Amino acid sequence: MTAPDVERAAGPGSLDPLFDPRSVAVVGASDNPEKWGYWLASGALTGRHRRAVHLVNRRGGALDGTPFLPDLAALPSAPDHVVVAVPAAHVRTVVADGLAAGARCFTVITSGGAGADEERALASLVTGHGARLLGPNCMGVVDTTAELRLSWGDFQAGQVGLVSQSGNLALEIGRLLARAGQGFSRFVSLGNQRDIDAADALEALIHHEPTKVVAAYVEDFRDGRRLARALAAAHAAGKPVLLLTLGRSEASGRAAASHTGALVSARATVEAVCRDAGALLLDSAGEVVDTALCLLAGAGTHRRGADARRSRVAVVGDSGGQGALAADAFAARGLDVPALSEPTRAAVAARLPAGAGCGNPVDLAGAGEADLDTYARIARTLLCSGEAEAVVLTGYFGDYASANPAQEQHECAVAARLADAAGESGRTLLVHTMARDTAALTILRERGIPVYERIENAATALAGTVRVRTTTPVPPADGQPPAAEPPVTDGGYRTVRAMLRGYGLTFPDAEFVRDADDAVRAARRIGHPVVLKAMGLAHKTEAGGVALGLRDEPALRAAFAVMHAVTGAAEYAVEAMATPPDAVELIAGVRRDPAFGPVLMAGIGGVRAELLGDVVLALAPVTPEHARDLLRSLRHAPLLAGWRGAPAVDLDAAAHALCALARAAVDHPELAELEVNPLLVHPGGALALDAHAVLAPDAHTLPAPTERPRT
Structure with a gap:
């Protein structure tokens, strides 16, 4: 034809x-x-x-x-x-x-x-x-909705669109989906992406109505910013994206020239992009399939508001042990397993023998074995209670006919009633079972009920589903192009400090000197106590290049002599000692990623920055609102809000400093890395105490200025 x-x-x-x-x-x-x-x-x-x-x-x-x-x-x-x-x-x-x-x-x-x-x-x-x-x-490429099959292998039709740089991984995902009763709407094998790339394929899937969930395996992100926009567009269109990539074991920061280089890995950058775009970064093909099944079942769509991320789960188990372990698995992944209300407990108890557990988890105490219809009755009660967004049935259901074939028809009828209850309630039902590929489980899968062999897989899938469904993507900062700024020609403190002051960052008063006599005269003008810093060192403290709290001339001369002997530096900074009360040290930096461009990093700083590893990332530039949210998401954020009676720091000033640093990095593409550490934030503002940059390998370097800046 x-x-x-x-x-x-x-x-x-x-x-x-x-x-x-x-x-x-x-x-x-x-x-x-x-x-x-x-x-x-x-x-x-x-x-x-x-x-x-x-x-x-x-x-x-x-x-x-x-x-x-x-x-x-x-x-x-x-x-x-x-x-x-x-x-x-x-x-x-x-x-x-x-x-x-x-x-x-x-x-x-x-x-x-x-x-x-x-x-x-x-x-x-x-x-x-x-x-x-x-x-x-x-x-090759497959579109089951258009009856196009131009690839190796046999792909079952379904609702998952896959974009992959790995052919074998696509085959694995396809087979796992088929075993679970699902399949592909489209599959695109990207290969070397010389023209059509991951972003192209994702954009096509967004507009493909039969595709309900998008999965992607990407190694080479190419134009990462465009891909990030595609991920955000998919979320806005109601097409959740489940992403796999490499890099969990990458030791990319070991030889970095700054703390920023050590703390901003390629994997962490992708995690930040997914977080802000509303995509979900996963670790295996199995997780992709498990989560896709959960998403297709409608999980995570029922609850909104401030507590949406604590989606409620009700657990029904054949035994106390299985139910308790299931409850632990879901709670450990951030889901809420709340106590049932008295009316719901009473409704459950009315359908169970005396002594059965009627809280949450619910222990059937043999009632399911005695009457298979109990599974459907209890599940319906919980699904319709309004007290849980998801109900998890864990244990033996689906396996009764394996031991007693005469029960197959009854078990299949109960499976259909379970699916009816989920559909009529508008809530999500997950089934964890020790059975595999029985007639009852086939009915559940055909009706869109996710079935899992391991309870931890079910818990991970539901937690990921709730996260992606309830995420509010962060709109990117405006696309203002880089300003035509004079290029930075070296990464030293003197040069970088002058550049960042032009963007609005505040530094203590300082002068730059070459010998002890000049240092003493500078300290007189600035006022003791002062800080002495050796220039030209990336990690000054570790190299003996910082002396704090020098209160008089003898202390300054002694520190200078020791520092000069240790570092051999040709230039030094004499800087006012800043000790605002209730201050917290942050680190802020930007690293230029080959695919995503400038990536902002902020976290708990000082000499413990790498030890704590408490940092968050975002593509630069950022808005003040986004910067504040990033700081609030740190594990040690309570220190910023006031810990043990201390006053809160000026979060707006800290956010302004992050925005300024990010903007500076955008405007200076000759910089591979740009860092302020520490950024001292306190109730009265934010103060940059040190700064450093790393020039990109291809940056055009000009002779450094010789004139000493006036203070």
């Missing part, structure tokens, strides 16, 4: 030819099931009632009654989408032939050439003709 003649509405760069082309040509088709070309060709043929399918192999042959054509020039009409599965040396020729034939999209399974330069040239060739390229080096 030929493709319809109706022209689809597709703007420039549209991915319609990728997901629902009018015609497909598979170049490198094969009739050998051991070849990639066989799977691509046979998959394409499953949609031939919907679109024209052409199979190309210069050696000839046929598959399922469709003859192989010698080349793209032999096609009777222009191919909309060309799949390239030929040796790498022939890829460019095939793509050129496809462009000449009028193709609008290419999926390149094989490598696009001998290296990155050849792949980029291939992408330029394709996009220069107004077409799109998926890959090279990808596993």
Whole structure:
């Protein structure tokens, strides 16, 4: 059957030819099931009632009654989408032939050439003709709603859209979904992302109505800012994104030139992006599938308001031990397992034998075994009580027919009533069972009830679901472009301090000197006590480059002599000693991430910054409101609000300092890192006591100024 003649509405760069082309040509088709070309060709043929399918192999042959054509020039009409599965040396020729034939999209399974330069040239060739390229080096694309199957493997249809840089991971997720009664709406294998990238694919899934949950495995974030916007757009559209990436074991900060470099890892940056965009960063394929099932069941959508994150859970168990362990698992993940009200306890007790546990968790005490209908009665009571957003049934249900086949019909009927109760109540039911693949569990899965073999998996899935459903994404700061500021030419305190003062950060009075006599004269002008700092050191305290509280000339001279002997520094700062009462030391820094650009870090600072590791991240720039929220989210935030009777610090001043630092980093792309440590925040304001920068490797360095700044 030929493709319809109706022209689809597709703007420039549209991915319609990728997901629902009018015609497909598979170049490198094969009739050998051991070849990639066989799977691509046979998959394409499953949609031939919907679109024209052409199979190309210069050696000839046929598959399922469709003859192989010698080349793209032999096609009777222009191919909309060309799949390239030929040796790498022939890829460019095939793509050129496809462009000449009028193709609008290419999926390149094989490598696009001998290296990155050849792949980029291939992408330029394709996009220069107004077409799109998926890959090279990808596993293909599947759209079950459009009956498009251009990939290795068999993917069950469902409601999960997957974007992945790993083919095998996609197969694993697909099989786990299939076992749970779910599958893919779309699957996009990104390959080397020379044109179509993760953000493109995510944006397409946002507008794809059959896709209800989006999963993504991304290693190379490329334009991280654009991807972050796509994640936020998905959340706004009600399409939760579950993200997997690498980097949990990355020791990226060991050789960093600043505290910021040690505290801002690639993984932590992605975590911050997901938090602010409303996406969920997970750790395994199993977690993705478990959470997707929970999301598709509607979990986390019932409660709003200040306590939404403490979503309430009611637990029903076959035994006291299982119920108690389940309650612990959910509570440990931040979910609320509240005591039931007296009316609900009474309603539960009326359906259970004397001595059964009627609180939360509910212990059936053998009542389920005596009468399977008890499961449905108790679950319905709790689902309709209004006292829990989710009810968890944990234990033996689903396995009765395994031991006694005569119970299968009854157990299946109870499974249907459990699903009815969940649907009618508008609440979420999760089932944890020791059974596997029984008829009753099949009914539950077909009705959209998530079934888990391990209670910890159910708890993690529900907690993640509640988190993503109740997150309010943080709108990004305005897209104001970098200001045309003179470049910073060195990362020393003197230069960075002068630059940051221009952005509104406050520093103590200081002068820069080269010998002890100059230091003494500077101290007289500033007033004792003073601080002496050696310049040119990234970690001054550890290197013996800081002396505090020098109260007179002899103390200053003695400190200078020791410091000069230890550090050999050529320049020193003499600075007013700042000791505001009730102050808290923070660290604030910005590190330029290769994918996401400048990333702001704030946390508890001073010499213990790396020991405590209490930091939060966000893409720079930030708004004052976002900066305040970041500070409030620190583990040690109570220190800022007033601890044990101390007055609260000036959080607005601290937020202003973070905004200024972030803006400075945006305006100075020549800086790879920029840091203030410590930032002393106190009830009367915020004071930067030290600053440091690291120039980017490609920064254009100018000679440092020789004139000493006046104070």
